[in-house]
Amino acid sequence: MNAPRRGTYLNERFGALAFCPGCGHAQLVKAIDRALVKLQPDPSKVVIVTDIGCIGLSDRYFITSAFHGLHGRSITYACGIKLARPELRVIVLMGDGGCGIGATHLLNVARRNIAITLIIANNLNYGMTGGQHSVTTPFQGITSSCPEGNIETPIDLCATVAAAGGSWVYRGTVFDRALSDVIVGAIEHRGFSMLEVWELCTAYYAPRNKLDKKGLLSLLDRSGFKTGMIANAPRPEYSEQLRRIGRKKQTLLRNREQPIKEIYDNTVGKQIGIVLAGSAGQKIRSAATLFAQASMLAGLNATQKDDYPITVQTGHSVSEIILSPERIDYTAIDSPDYVVLISQDGFMATMDRFRRLTEHCTIFAHHGIELPQTNARCYSIAFAAASEPIGRNAIVIVALAVLLQISGLFPLEAFSDAIRRFSEKNAREINLHAVRIGKELAKKTKKE
Amino acid sequence: MGREFIDGNRAIARGALRAKCDFFASYPITPATTILQEMQASLPDNQGIAIQAEDEIAAIGFCIGASMAGRKVMTATSGPGMSLYSENIGLALMCETPLVIVDVQRQGPATGSATKGADSDILFSRWITSSGLPVIALCPATIEEAYELTYHAFNLAEKFRAPVIVLSNKEISMTRETVDLDRVKLQPVINRNRVLPDEAVFLPHAFTRPDEVPPFADFGGDRVTRHTTSTHDQAAYLTSHPRIIQEMIDHYFAKIDSAAEEIARVKTDFQQDAETLIISYGITSRSVAVAVREARSRGIKLSSLVLQTLWPTPEKAIRSAMTGVKKVVVPEMNMGQYRREIERLSPPEVKLVGVAKMNTQLLTPQEILEQGTVL
Ligand SMILES: Cc1ncc(C[n+]2csc(CCOP(=O)(O)OP(=O)(O)O)c2C)c(N)n1
Ligand code: SF4
Numbered sequence: 001m002n003a004p005r006r007g008t009y010l011n012e013r014f015g016a017l018a019f020c021p022g023c024g025h026a027q028l029v030k031a032i033d034r035a036l037v038k039l040q041p042d043p044s045k046v047v048i049v050t051d052i053g054c055i056g057l058s059d060r061y062f063i064t065s066a067f068h069g070l071h072g073r074s075i076t077y078a079c080g081i082k083l084a085r086p087e088l089r090v091i092v093l094m095g096d097g098g099c100g101i102g103a104t105h106l107l108n109v110a111r112r113n114i115a116i117t118l119i120i121a122n123n124l125n126y127g128m129t130g131g132q133h134s135v136t137t138p139f140q141g142i143t144s145s146c147p148e149g150n151i152e153t154p155i156d157l158c159a160t161v162a163a164a165g166g167s168w169v170y171r172g173t174v175f176d177r178a179l180s181d182v183i184v185g186a187i188e189h190r191g192f193s194m195l196e197v198w199e200l201c202t203a204y205y206a207p208r209n210k211l212d213k214k215g216l217l218s219l220l221d222r223s224g225f226k227t228g229m230i231a232n233a234p235r236p237e238y239s240e241q242l243r244r245i246g247r248k249k250q251t252l253l254r255n256r257e258q259p260i261k262e263i264y265d266n267t268v269g270k271q272i273g274i275v276l277a278g279s280a281g282q283k284i285r286s287a288a289t290l291f292a293q294a295s296m297l298a299g300l301n302a303t304q305k306d307d308y309p310i311t312v313q314t315g316h317s318v319s320e321i322i323l324s325p326e327r328i329d330y331t332a333i334d335s336p337d338y339v340v341l342i343s344q345d346g347f348m349a350t351m352d353r354f355r356r357l358t359e360h361c362t363i364f365a366h367h368g369i370e371l372p373q374t375n376a377r378c379y380s381i382a383f384a385a386a387s388e389p390i391g392r393n394a395i396v397i398v399a400l401a402v403l404l405q406i407s408g409l410f411p412l413e414a415f416s417d418a419i420r421r422f423s424e425k426n427a428r429e430i431n432l433h434a435v436r437i438g439k440e441l442a443k444k445t446k447k448e
Numbered sequence: 449m450g451r452e453f454i455d456g457n458r459a460i461a462r463g464a465l466r467a468k469c470d471f472f473a474s475y476p477i478t479p480a481t482t483i484l485q486e487m488q489a490s491l492p493d494n495q496g497i498a499i500q501a502e503d504e505i506a507a508i509g510f511c512i513g514a515s516m517a518g519r520k521v522m523t524a525t526s527g528p529g530m531s532l533y534s535e536n537i538g539l540a541l542m543c544e545t546p547l548v549i550v551d552v553q554r555q556g557p558a559t560g561s562a563t564k565g566a567d568s569d570i571l572f573s574r575w576i577t578s579s580g581l582p583v584i585a586l587c588p589a590t591i592e593e594a595y596e597l598t599y600h601a602f603n604l605a606e607k608f609r610a611p612v613i614v615l616s617n618k619e620i621s622m623t624r625e626t627v628d629l630d631r632v633k634l635q636p637v638i639n640r641n642r643v644l645p646d647e648a649v650f651l652p653h654a655f656t657r658p659d660e661v662p663p664f665a666d667f668g669g670d671r672v673t674r675h676t677t678s679t680h681d682q683a684a685y686l687t688s689h690p691r692i693i694q695e696m697i698d699h700y701f702a703k704i705d706s707a708a709e710e711i712a713r714v715k716t717d718f719q720q721d722a723e724t725l726i727i728s729y730g731i732t733s734r735s736v737a738v739a740v741r742e743a744r745s746r747g748i749k750l751s752s753l754v755l756q757t758l759w760p761t762p763e764k765a766i767r768s769a770m771t772g773v774k775k776v777v778v779p780e781m782n783m784g785q786y787r788r789e790i791e792r793l794s795p796p797e798v799k800l801v802g803v804a805k806m807n808t809q810l811l812t813p814q815e816i817l818e819q820g821t822v823l
């Protein structure tokens with residue numbers, strides 16, 4: 001059954017209009033109403049989102065769903081609504097004030113091409129707060145915050161939004177005869193549409209600058225800004241694109257994870273801490289993860305924390321691993337049981353720990369790193385030379401294999417197993433080779 | 449899934465997905481960034497959307513709009529982004545918009561240390577917006593709890609039509625641990641009450657008793673509905689009527705305050721006749737666990753209360769834990785933020801000792817015992 005045709009989308013509140021006499025906002029609201037009457041949408045399938053300012057009073061006059069949001073942010077809510085329910089018609093009413101404070105949203109919605117309709121009620125100043133200048137106040141225009149005349153150059157909103165990729169951009173005035181048809185066009189556009197409407201603020205900008213209808217039109221003319229259709233270049237809409245990618249991803253969504261069973265034994269009686277220190281690019285973090293996953297295959301609990309400069313491709317890379325047969329509460333390592341140093345960067349980043357090392361600690365340091373005097377046991381090992389056949393990326397795996405072979409924390413086979421299960425495909429063979437190199441190297445290694 | 453080795457951010461994303469979150473938007477910031485990646489990798493599963501916004505204001509704005517259109521939404525950030533969320537959190541409170549906000553705290557203020565932990569935003573989360581309306585904030589201590597409390601945050605957000613903040617910390621979100629999330633017990637998923645009365649005019653904020661949670665009409669549903677950031681009546685129309693304004697404010701308070709006991713979640717480890725009680729939350733509670741074992745092994749009697757709900761303050765649990773003890777120690781990874789709440793609730797005869805550190809490092813069990821004068 002068809003719903004009866006609606007003669008208006010305004011409610012009885014519109015009779016007691018809050019706008020000043022002659023305010024352009026009232027004419028704009030009426031034009032939007034006429035456009036809705038032409039389109040005859042179900043009121044519950046239209047959401048009018050208003051910004052702050054006098055224009056923000058207008059949502060209450062419509063019988064549609066509505067949302068009056070924060071200053072400059074109405075575009076963001078409208079995007080959220082549209083993305084959540086693409087079948088809705090979402091219309092934003094924003095003042096020139098909102099275009100300043102929310103300029104980034106204006107550019108980004110245009111760029112993304114989210115299919116909302118943005119109508120800008122440009123009355124060249126902030127009406128609600130008493131007629132201060134906005135980003136669109138003409139040069140030399142008089143406002144309460146620039147009584148000597150505006151010294152700022154106004155933004156050409158339409159040109160700016162068109163340059164940002166706006167797929168439908170139009171500039172008109174509230175006096176345009178066909179304004180409601182233009183609004184229909186904006187709403188029907190399948191993508192982001194922006195309609196900038198010049199109008200009079202009869203309380204502030206118009207009297208201060210002696211503007212009437214004729215004056216406003218001549219001001220627009222003299223501004224050099226284009227009027228009428230400024231851009232109409234349909235292109236793929238954002239949420240359509242999102243859904244396309246989503247469908248693709250869904251078919252790709254693989255089970256990235258697999259549970260880690262307890263397969264091997266271990267000799268770890270209490271919580272121990274291992275500090276693994278090297279340089280960016282040495283795959284410290286991923287090796288630490290493989291080692292921890294291996295320990296889990298051997299029935300242990302593990303934690304891992306990483307420390308590295310924000311500029312990830314340079315400087316140190318340190319991972320702290322804790323292993324324990326029990327649950328691990330405290331995840332910092334105040335006194336490590338093992339320190340594995342594979343580069344000078346790593347040593348520098350962990351140096352201040354060395355004072356505190358006890359005789360319970362064992363250090364495996366790359367040959368050539370000069371360690372301070374400590375109570376710790378120390379192995380100096382030529383990791384790099386031994387790793388030559390497999391390259392720099394696997395030095396850390398060699399070092400961890402040496403640690404495992406000498407410490408006997410859990411079987412080397414658990415490490416190889418974890419590598420087979422969790423290593424990146426292209427690193428798998430090299431890492432397995434690195435474990436074998438580490439095992440041989442350990443046999444040849446003597447304590448210093 | 450069984451045993452796995454994952455970090456807190458992955459667990460947070462998993463908790464959200466388990467709660468049927470189907471809309472996520474955020475702006476990248478360490479240590480919260482990987483939640484965006486996790487959500488983007490997984491959300492198509494639920495026909496969901498996960499997007500990167502142009503800034504935090506847009507991120508939370510997208511979420512608010514999507515929630516009003518019926519989605520279950522989440523955003524994630526750290527201290528600097530929380531500042532930018534502030535005004536919209538106020539809007540979500542007054543529009544009664546379900547919304548989960550993850551704050552992975554880092555060392556502040558301002559940019560602070562991007563990759564270092566601190567519980568910087570404990571009080572900030574409570575007083576995050578103008579007006580002082582009550583907020584709900586949960587604080588996980590482990591990766592399992594990050595999963596569980598994120599899931600639970602959705603239930604609270606939906607049930608109370610309110611924003612709910614999950615206060616993680618870099619030390620949880622970016623630390624990997626052995627977990628088995630299958631073993632975490634979860635309550636059934638709660639969705640907002642969408643049973644609307646038949647009346648011709650729908651009231652988006654309908655209540656008779658102030659503590660009632662009004663039913664919610666999604667944008668795009670059968671009924672026309674409204675929301676507004678302006679002071680409004682139950683119909684969501686601007687009002688300047690002082691009586692109605694006060695009724696609405698009372699409603700926002702009553703809705704959360706009256707449910708404080710229901711929202712309160714704590715963990716207790718009390719020892720008979722202990723004269724000292726440690727009250728802690730978040731990552732610090734794990735140092736406390738070690739400290740408690742250490743003290744007891746030395747024959748010192750010691751009790752521990754760990755808060756998983758920080759706001760509204762679990763007053764009853766805190767008060768009852770303090771009865772009979774002589775000393776309360778409050779260790780925090782900040783300069784003593786929650787200590788004020790404990791102070792407010794503690795009987796005059798109880799001695800309060802704060803242990804405060806904010807140098808990006810975890811409080812050590814030793815520091816807690818020594819500076820808390822437990823030993
Ligand atoms: C964050 C924020 N800053 C400032 C204000 C105060 N304010 C209210 S309306 C307004 C200007 C609105 O001007 P405009 O968008 O042009 O709308 P108009 O009143 O001209 O229709 C301002 C600055 C606010 N509401 N929120
Ligand atoms: S102040 Fe200006 S914009 Fe506001 S209602 Fe009056 S005329 Fe319209």
Ligand SMILES: [Mg+2]
Pocket residue numbers: 053095096097121122123124125126127134
């Ligand atoms: Mg204006």
